[in-house]
Amino acid sequence: MxxxxxxxxxxxxxxxxxxxxxxxxxxxxxxxxxxxxxxxxxxxxxxxxxxxxxxxxxxxxxxxxxxxxxxxxxxxxxxxxxxxxxxxxxxxxxxxxxxxxxxxxxxxxxxxxxxxxxxxxxxxxxxxxxxxxxxxxxxxxxxxxxxxxxxxxxxxxxxxxxxxxxxxxxxxxxxxxxxAFNTPHVKKIRIPQQTWLEEQGNDEEQISFEGIVESFDIKTGNGYIRSRELEEPIFFNFTAIPGEGYRTIRQGAKVHFELVKTHTGYSAVKVKEF
Structure with missing residues (x-):
């Protein structure tokens, strides 16, 4: 055989x-x-x-x-x-x-x-x-x-x-x-819960963008936002949505978000529906 x-x-x-x-x-x-x-x-x-x-x-x-x-x-x-x-x-x-x-x-x-x-x-x-x-x-x-x-x-x-x-x-x-996950680079994208707790009351202003959630995979917790102000869809992990536990967001939702730059490109943070 x-x-x-x-x-x-x-x-x-x-x-x-x-x-x-x-x-x-x-x-x-x-x-x-x-x-x-x-x-x-x-x-x-x-x-x-x-x-x-x-x-x-x-x-x-x-x-x-x-x-x-x-x-x-x-x-x-x-x-x-x-x-x-x-x-x-x-x-x-x-x-x-x-x-x-x-x-x-x-x-x-x-x-x-x-x-x-x-x-x-x-x-x-x-x-x-x-x-x-x-x-x-x-x-x-x-x-x-x-x-x-x-x-x-x-x-x-x-x-x-x-x-x-x-x-x-x-x-x-x-x-x-x-x-491998406990690095500054990864934690800019896969944001630890503690980050949101520490930012409560922090009113420091950053450049904010508006967009629409183009896709969100509930199984992986990853999605993309399309914005008229940016050329390419912006990736985000569910941890970029402030809050506790596992957060989801619906496709088509209108959101405010900020950008974070890493050595693998831009990702969205502080993704908030409005």
Whole structure:
């Protein structure tokens, strides 16, 4: 059961249709967020790639039920997971919905990626011309960290195996430590709560701009403001809204804001709706 790729080698940045038929590249799951770019972090995030025989395989069904319990943990630890099979997009969508899965199901109906990785099963039986059940754990640059051979079910990774792999990778990333966020640069954009407490009663005037919230992602807490006075949309983190706890703001809201300049560009602070 030869596999072309080994740890240390680079995984192909494939582009395949997801369960909704949208073409997506693998690297889109590992890239930095817009906030990371503002903070000055250069590293992205690891991704787990599971090659599945298909919806009809009882061992795949068991593995995916296990992974389903892991998907919410992946969300909060900023890592990604995708699966690839030769199933059509329609079948993948139905299988995904039935499982209650949230991760991306890629369809490689032409077996292009499966062949490129040399993991096409050419034995007789119901699994002929399907992918061998391999799992790859990849670093943000798509370098292979670990390969799991699931020909026998015991060869597939447990959740604890995956946790350990992700921990090893992320401990090497530039954003992993507390100290990486506890810097003057980052705290100009991701503003500590204490800043607003200390500014109560501070009437020092700064140049203020008016604009409209062009977008705000409630999941990430990041958004952009469009102002007639400025050429480009201005990035802001929810912490730029004075207050306590997690703050949100609606798209289209009219706001006053000030600008802060960092070595990665301008960001908005003191974002206040009016």
């Amino acid at each position: 030869p596999v072309t790729l080994q740890p240390g080698e680079v995984f192909p940045d494939f582009e395949l249709p997801d369960q909704d038929g949208r073409l997506r590249k693998l690297s889109s799951f590992t890239k930095q967020s817009e906030a990371d770019k503002r903070y000055g972090f250069k590293d992205g995030y690891p991704v787990i790639v599971i090659f599945s025989r298909g919806f009809f395989c009882p061992r795949d069904q068991q593995q995916f039920k296990m992974i389903r319990e892991f998907q919410n943990e992946l969300k909060v630890n900023y890592c990604s997971l995708v699966s690839v099979s030769a199933d059509t997009t329609q079948v993948s969508a139905a299988f995904r919905a039935g499982l209650g899965a949230h991760w991306t199901f890629f369809s490689d109906t032409d077996r292009k990626v499966i062949r490129e990785l040399n993991i096409l099963d050419e034995t007789e039986g119901e699994y002929a011309y399907r992918s061998l059940p391999f799992t790859f754990v990849l670093r943000p640059n798509l370098e292979v960290h670990k390969v799991y051979n699931g020909w026998y079910f015991v060869g597939r990774p447990t959740l604890e195996d995956l946790r350990q792999d992700l921990r090893i990778i992320m401990q090497e990333m530039d954003y992993y430590t507390y100290e």
